[in-house]
Amino acid sequence: MLSRLAVRALAPAGGLKSLAPALPVGAVQIFRPLHTSQQHLAPVPPLPETGGKVRHGIFPEEIFQFLYPKTGVTGPYMLGTGLLLYMLSKELYVVNHETIAGGVMVGIIIYIIKKYGPDVAAIADKLNEDAIAQATAVKNDMIAEHTTAIEEEKKEQWRVEGRHYLFDTKRNNVAIMLETNYRERLFTVYTEVKKRLDYHVAIQHLRRNMEQNHMINWVEQNVRQSITAQQEKESIAKCILDLKALSKSAQATV
Amino acid sequence: MTLSFFDQFAIPNLLGIPLIIPALFFSPTIWFSTNRLIQNRYSTIQSSLIINATKQMMLPISIAGHKWASTFMALLLMLTLLNTLGLLPYTFTPTTQLSMNMALAIPTWLMTVLIGLRNQPTASLGHLLPEGTPTLLIPMLVMIETASLLIRPIALGVRLTANLTAGHLLIQLTSTAVLALMNSMTLTASITLILLILLTCLEMAVALIQAYVFVLLLTLYLQENI
Numbered sequence: 001m002l003s004r005l006a007v008r009a010l011a012p013a014g015g016l017k018s019l020a021p022a023l024p025v026g027a028v029q030i031f032r033p034l035h036t037s038q039q040h041l042a043p044v045p046p047l048p049e050t051g052g053k054v055r056h057g058i059f060p061e062e063i064f065q066f067l068y069p070k071t072g073v074t075g076p077y078m079l080g081t082g083l084l085l086y087m088l089s090k091e092l093y094v095v096n097h098e099t100i101a102g103g104v105m106v107g108i109i110i111y112i113i114k115k116y117g118p119d120v121a122a123i124a125d126k127l128n129e130d131a132i133a134q135a136t137a138v139k140n141d142m143i144a145e146h147t148t149a150i151e152e153e154k155k156e157q158w159r160v161e162g163r164h165y166l167f168d169t170k171r172n173n174v175a176i177m178l179e180t181n182y183r184e185r186l187f188t189v190y191t192e193v194k195k196r197l198d199y200h201v202a203i204q205h206l207r208r209n210m211e212q213n214h215m216i217n218w219v220e221q222n223v224r225q226s227i228t229a230q231q232e233k234e235s236i237a238k239c240i241l242d243l244k245a246l247s248k249s250a251q252a253t254v
Numbered sequence: 255m256t257l258s259f260f261d262q263f264a265i266p267n268l269l270g271i272p273l274i275i276p277a278l279f280f281s282p283t284i285w286f287s288t289n290r291l292i293q294n295r296y297s298t299i300q301s302s303l304i305i306n307a308t309k310q311m312m313l314p315i316s317i318a319g320h321k322w323a324s325t326f327m328a329l330l331l332m333l334t335l336l337n338t339l340g341l342l343p344y345t346f347t348p349t350t351q352l353s354m355n356m357a358l359a360i361p362t363w364l365m366t367v368l369i370g371l372r373n374q375p376t377a378s379l380g381h382l383l384p385e386g387t388p389t390l391l392i393p394m395l396v397m398i399e400t401a402s403l404l405i406r407p408i409a410l411g412v413r414l415t416a417n418l419t420a421g422h423l424l425i426q427l428t429s430t431a432v433l434a435l436m437n438s439m440t441l442t443a444s445i446t447l448i449l450l451i452l453l454t455c456l457e458m459a460v461a462l463i464q465a466y467v468f469v470l471l472l473t474l475y476l477q478e479n480i
Contacts, residue, residue: 047294096257101429102343104447104454124295127302131291 057110259426263419266346277346278354281335304331311473319473319480326469329358333465337418341457350422352415359410362472367403370479378479410471417464421457428453 053061059076067075087093266273286297293301304327311330312323333349340347348354370378382399383392428450435443 044290047290047292051294051296094257095433097426097429097433098257098262098343099429100432100447100450101425101454104429104450105341105343108451108454108458120299121295123302124298127298128292128295135291 057113259423259430262344262346262422262426263350264346265351273346274348278336278348281339282332285331285335311469315473315477316480319476322473322476325362326473329362329472330465330469333358333414333468334462337461337465338458340418340422341454341461347418347422349414350419352411355411355414356407359414359468360407363407363410363475366472366475366479369476373480381478406471406475410468414464414468417460421453421460424453425450425457 055061055064064076067079071078088095266277285300288297307330308323308327311326312320315322336347336349339345340349367378370381382396382403384395384399387395428446432443432446432450435446
């Protein structure tokens with residue numbers, strides 16, 4: 001197992017370096033050496049941006065580059081023409097009905113490719129771009145979501161700092177309620193006691209009034225009983241004398 | 255090497271070994287599969303084509319029939335490739351062989367019929383009598399519908415064979431006419447050449463359409479029976 005890990009650790013240095021293109025960008029193939037390291041599934045090496053360069057639709061550019069040093073620019077064309085004429089003249093290739101049918105077919109194919117090729121390429125590019133845009137949109141949405149989550153979390157942390165205000169207010173509230181309740185009960189006690197005392201005071205007053213009235217009545221009664229007839233006549237005669245005297249003085253003033 | 259008109263329909267031989275199997279299996283090698291999200295243009299177009307074709311062909315079928323999707327799409331792909339690649343000169347088209355088309359048509363048709371008879375025998379036998387037929391015509395109509403049912407595989411196979419064989423033969427004949435008339439009656443040859451161009455366009459269309467029709471009919475037979 002350790003040897004496996006060691007080889008895997010060494011592999012990126014060996015494998016991917018040899019994957020770097022020795023040919024310039026736009027080369028047709030990436031030459032991957034066979035069986036130099038254990039197979040890696042990831043990271044997947046990137047695809048080349050464009051396909052292989054071709055001239056006239058089917059002939060790879062490499063042939064022209066290969067022949068250029070020895071035969072110059074016209075070399076490959078001369079080779080092609082020579083081969084074609086050789087095959088025709090020696091009747092290695094016989095011209096028959098298939099030639100014409102094939103010629104027409106190839107001509108139609110070339111026409112279609114020239115006419116609709118760029119549009120199809122644009123469609124393919126658009127499909128790829130849509131796929132990339134969708135993936136990027138998902139990524140951006142996740143990033144935005146997480147940023148919002150971070151801000152929300154910071155806000156919550158700030159809120160936690162202000163918690164003591166809440167607790168103080170609640171504590172004050174409870175104290176006020178307790179105080180109010182205590183005062184109310186105190187007042188109740190006071191009123192109850194006052195009621196009891198008022199009751200006793202009222203009873204005392206009542207007793208006193210009744211005693212007083214009783215005594216007055218008793219005195220009056222006794223006094224009336226003690227007034228004899230003799231005393232009554234004398235008092236009445238005195239009253240008449242007084243009145244006469246008064247009337248004389250009154251006449252005198254008039 | 256003189257080429258007769260029917261040499262194109264002979265199975266190619268190499269040193270006495272018939273090359274029918276490579277002929278069948280080399281055509282799909284131009285169809286690539288990859289597991290990347292972003293592919294090159296060729297693979298993108300081919301993926302989008304097969305996805306759209308699958309959606310378009312399999313939507314009318316009920317959910318139970320969707321497990322046939324890969325079979326039908328593989329069939330469609332193979333027939334399309336075989337037909338279109340056979341239009342190139344000097345190529346052998348396997349679908350011009352009646353044996354091959356019957357080998358494709360009979361088992362698939364039989365599968366649909368047997369699935370219908372196994373899962374819903376009443377309904378699939380009920381297809382033998384269209385709705386709303388007058389009572390007097392019922393016996394005759396049942397026989398006619400049975401004949402129509404039994405001739406379906408033959409029709410499927412022969413339709414594909416006949417279309418492609420006829421198309422190829424017509425191309426060969428017209429191009430022979432062009433070749434023969436080129437030196438003596440050049441104007442007629444050029445008119446025939448125009449005819450050949452139109453015919454070639456038709457044959458390209460027929461190649462695609464025949465493959466599509468084959469699979470479409472199979473989906474219809476499946477939809478009846480699933």
